[in-house]
Amino acid sequence: MRQESLFHHASSRLLGLVPTLLLLVTISFFLIRVAPGGPFDAEMAAPPEIRANLEAKYHLDEPLLQQYFRYLGEIIAGDFGPSFQYKDWSVNELIARGFPISATIGGLAMVLAFFAGTLIGIFAALRQNRLADHALMGIGMLGISIPNFVIAPLLILGLAIYGGWLPASGWDWSWQRGVLPVVTLALPAIAYIARLTRGSMIEVLHSNYIRTARAKGLPEHLVILRHALKPALLPVISYMGPATAAMITGSVVVERIYSIPGLGSYFVQGALNRDYTLVMGVVVFYGVVIILLNFIVDLVYAGLNPRIRYDEGR
Amino acid sequence: MKRYPANRLFTAAVALALAATLGACGDEGIEFGTRPENRVRPVAPLLLPDGRPDPVVLAAEQVVRRGNGQEPTTLDPHQATGRPSEHILRDLFEGLTTESAGGQVVPGAALRWNISRDARTYTFYLRRDLVWSNGEPLDATDFVYSLRRAADPTTASSAADTLLPIQNAREVLAGELPVEELGVGLLDDAYTMQITLTGPTPYFLGLLASPVAYPVNRANVEAFGDSFSKPGNLVSNGAFVLTEWTPRTRIVLEKNPNFREAEDTLLERVVYVPTEEQATEVNQFRLGELDWTSEVPSNQFAWLQKNYPEELVVSPWMGSYFFGFNLTREPFENNPSLRMALILAIDREIITDKVTRFGERPSFSLVPPGIDGYVPFVPEYADWTQEERNHEARRLLEQAGYSEENPLRVEIRYNTSGNHKKVALAMASMWKQVLGVHATLVNEEYRVFLQNREQKVLTQVFRAGWISNYNDPYSFLEVFRTGHRGNDYGYSNSTFDALLDEVGTERVRARRERLMFEAERIVMTDNVIIPVYSYVSKRLINPHLRGWQPNILDHHPSRFMYMLRSFDPNALAPAPVEDSAPDGLTELEVLPGEESGSVDEAEIEAAADAPETSEEPPPEEGEPR
Numbered sequence: 023m024r025q026e027s028l029f030h031h032a033s034s035r036l037l038g039l040v041p042t043l044l045l046l047v048t049i050s051f052f053l054i055r056v057a058p059g060g061p062f063d064a065e066m067a068a069p070p071e072i073r074a075n076l077e078a079k080y081h082l083d084e085p086l087l088q089q090y091f092r093y094l095g096e097i098i099a100g101d102f103g104p105s106f107q108y109k110d111w112s113v114n115e116l117i118a119r120g121f122p123i124s125a126t127i128g129g130l131a132m133v134l135a136f137f138a139g140t141l142i143g144i145f146a147a148l149r150q151n152r153l154a155d156h157a158l159m160g161i162g163m164l165g166i167s168i169p170n171f172v173i174a175p176l177l178i179l180g181l182a183i184y185g186g187w188l189p190a191s192g193w194d195w196s197w198q199r200g201v202l203p204v205v206t207l208a209l210p211a212i213a214y215i216a217r218l219t220r221g222s223m224i225e226v227l228h229s230n231y232i233r234t235a236r237a238k239g240l241p242e243h244l245v246i247l248r249h250a251l252k253p254a255l256l257p258v259i260s261y262m263g264p265a266t267a268a269m270i271t272g273s274v275v276v277e278r279i280y281s282i283p284g285l286g287s288y289f290v291q292g293a294l295n296r297d298y299t300l301v302m303g304v305v306v307f308y309g310v311v312i313i314l315l316n317f318i319v320d321l322v323y324a325g326l327n328p329r330i331r332y333d334e335g336r
Numbered sequence: 337m338k339r340y341p342a343n344r345l346f347t348a349a350v351a352l353a354l355a356a357t358l359g360a361c362g363d364e365g366i367e368f369g370t371r372p373e374n375r376v377r378p379v380a381p382l383l384l385p386d387g388r389p390d391p392v393v394l395a396a397e398q399v400v401r402r403g404n405g406q407e408p409t410t411l412d413p414h415q416a417t418g419r420p421s422e423h424i425l426r427d428l429f430e431g432l433t434t435e436s437a438g439g440q441v442v443p444g445a446a447l448r449w450n451i452s453r454d455a456r457t458y459t460f461y462l463r464r465d466l467v468w469s470n471g472e473p474l475d476a477t478d479f480v481y482s483l484r485r486a487a488d489p490t491t492a493s494s495a496a497d498t499l500l501p502i503q504n505a506r507e508v509l510a511g512e513l514p515v516e517e518l519g520v521g522l523l524d525d526a527y528t529m530q531i532t533l534t535g536p537t538p539y540f541l542g543l544l545a546s547p548v549a550y551p552v553n554r555a556n557v558e559a560f561g562d563s564f565s566k567p568g569n570l571v572s573n574g575a576f577v578l579t580e581w582t583p584r585t586r587i588v589l590e591k592n593p594n595f596r597e598a599e600d601t602l603l604e605r606v607v608y609v610p611t612e613e614q615a616t617e618v619n620q621f622r623l624g625e626l627d628w629t630s631e632v633p634s635n636q637f638a639w640l641q642k643n644y645p646e647e648l649v650v651s652p653w654m655g656s657y658f659f660g661f662n663l664t665r666e667p668f669e670n671n672p673s674l675r676m677a678l679i680l681a682i683d684r685e686i687i688t689d690k691v692t693r694f695g696e697r698p699s700f701s702l703v704p705p706g707i708d709g710y711v712p713f714v715p716e717y718a719d720w721t722q723e724e725r726n727h728e729a730r731r732l733l734e735q736a737g738y739s740e741e742n743p744l745r746v747e748i749r750y751n752t753s754g755n756h757k758k759v760a761l762a763m764a765s766m767w768k769q770v771l772g773v774h775a776t777l778v779n780e781e782y783r784v785f786l787q788n789r790e791q792k793v794l795t796q797v798f799r800a801g802w803i804s805n806y807n808d809p810y811s812f813l814e815v816f817r818t819g820h821r822g823n824d825y826g827y828s829n830s831t832f833d834a835l836l837d838e839v840g841t842e843r844v845r846a847r848r849e850r851l852m853f854e855a856e857r858i859v860m861t862d863n864v865i866i867p868v869y870s871y872v873s874k875r876l877i878n879p880h881l882r883g884w885q886p887n888i889l890d891h892h893p894s895r896f897m898y899m900l901r902s903f904d905p906n907a908l909a910p911a912p913v914e915d916s917a918p919d920g921l922t923e924l925e926v927l928p929g930e931e932s933g934s935v936d937e938a939e940i941e942a943a944a945d946a947p948e949t950s951e952e953p954p955p956e957e958g959e960p961r
Contacts (some may be wrong), residue, residue, distance in 0.1 A: 059781075059786055060783070063416070064786075066802075066822035067786075067790060069496065070492070072494060072496055075490075075492040109409055109410035182619065190625070193585055280386075280616070281584075281610075
């Protein structure tokens, strides 16, 4: 009964993806075209003959609506078209090469953030208002408020250039090159998750059923692990959906500073260069990833929270 | 919620410590890293009589890792624009002409050439033993095919404007004539080809050394289509071949054993590393992951100068940085003396020494110094003191009808970038201080800025400048022609246009130079631009890496480079190299490339003055200036 309704819910959510994506494609297609300047502008404008040839090659000479429907047809066939800026590569190839890297770094950063953040949060909650709690939350506040582009150069200086323990930048799938970007990306999330966990843990620990569990004489570690942890993690889980999406689709700042060939830079470079196909490809891809991740979070949330059921109303 | 004083105290303390650290690594950089005296030194270069390095001084591994700026846009030579692509393509391909380490144009695939008396027809005699990297023979038919492909409208090359001097190129690009009508063809056999131009173009031989004129292998292009430039597919004819291309990670080239001068190519492998952040490149250099950076960030320049004096190499580059006036709008339309006042009131030395601080040279001219022997026009006020300039500026401004009660209000527009902002701010404050002018700054995203600048509706004073892609002052002057696509100033002067027309037909070098000088004088005395500085190229180079030479083009083909082995102070082996050349760099700058360059130059002249046609005008006719 519950399985069936979950399936029902899942499939209706997945169907809802289609109009959302169509809206996304339409809005971003016309928005990027409205932006002043074009993909072939340069310090000195190209001669008219050359400009005409370029526009013909990329179909930019057609009426905008015709271009729109041409583009829709292409993405339905799974083809994001050629990149204007990186002429030897198609947008599909660029995404296929960039996404695994961004996803690896972002995924590892999220795993690190989840475990480190919840551990710190629980620890702080158990020592509420004592020195350790204040110290950890103070550091946490710093972690949230110091931006990546400050932390990253400091880490490079300390650990790579001065210490000589890790490479400063670059990417070759070795763990050494992954450490700094993963840590940089994870730090603010660790801090945020720690604060979330601490807050909700304190709240849960004051609730009636925990008092009941303690009154039954259950050892404290079982109270925490068996009864308090699951509900305390709910706000963390709902934070993790969008946060994971943001991380695995690539952080522009972290990718730039560590010179990592992930997906994030394509988004910014594509927009700055008016590389219409690249921007659109990345936007659509992001859209799909974010919608899917939010969907997964919903499912996990239901699994953790006894108060949420998709067969409500039956 | 309760307040936690301890928590806040702690936070404040950490924040303070962090701020102190950050403050310490501001413009002066950071005191970390290997001290200069602790770094590994190379042995002194020992050169053989022919100018090549003695094998005993070479490192065992001949590999260079070059930082290359942005990811290259393409490795299809006919599509390539932008320096990152061009650097790599110069290693992969070779045109009819090529460049020496010092940037002089020397014979490439063509052994020699004749130039007709009217300087419009070039006949090239190709080497007969040329092969592609796959071993197939290469001859003039490949060059004819390639030039036609580059001009073909369906190729849609954005670099094809380089080919415009060729007869019918404009019509072919516009699709009005078939590609076969391009002024390029075989002459007697497959090793002789002729290129016809629309007019004398003294820099044409230099253009032929640029990527858009490189040969591509027809069978290869036809077999692989758009992906022919991928590793494994790409067949080339230069000193290196493409073996790996991982986007935004690395591009690896290996020595091409089929290159015509393969025995002189010492490097076995060249690794190009793209980096979007200049600071990242410097980090990689300091960790020994790069031997060569594409640039250095301006805010680290002073620090690098102090800590990496030997590695930091700065040399003139053929670019000018200036601001332009919009001459089609108030207040600058028909108001040259007002423009002059603003030009005079700027203290260029303060801008280069105190504001930008990356080794640029203050400039009063349009054309940067050092281009192909040309001496730029320098206005009279260049010799004045800044006090005298300010005095004259105030007089001119008053004459234009502005005063304290009626101050001039101008807008300076630039594209978002730290450097442009700093210069614009400095200019605004100088105008305010000297002239009481109220200047507002407007920054725009690059493409928006380009569009506004071109439309000439919003702009008053705007960021401009030009970095040439060929070694000729004409590149800087033509932008100011009436209606030229780069003329965002709305400048129009029929005398100037007529002079440029004359430059276009003048064959005698000295006369042509005088015409260009006169044209530059006119633009500068019409007060169209505010010259600020001329560019320099600046980068970090591993002292072990030799064979390159500073040049105004900033072109550095890898085939002239080699790595010295490190000097080992503990080794007991005799170190004659140490004694023979204590000052390695100066000796090197003169030797290897320079010598081959001069040999090749003699070869060109011999070829150009070949008695068999003797249509060539005497090179130095006319009075010297």
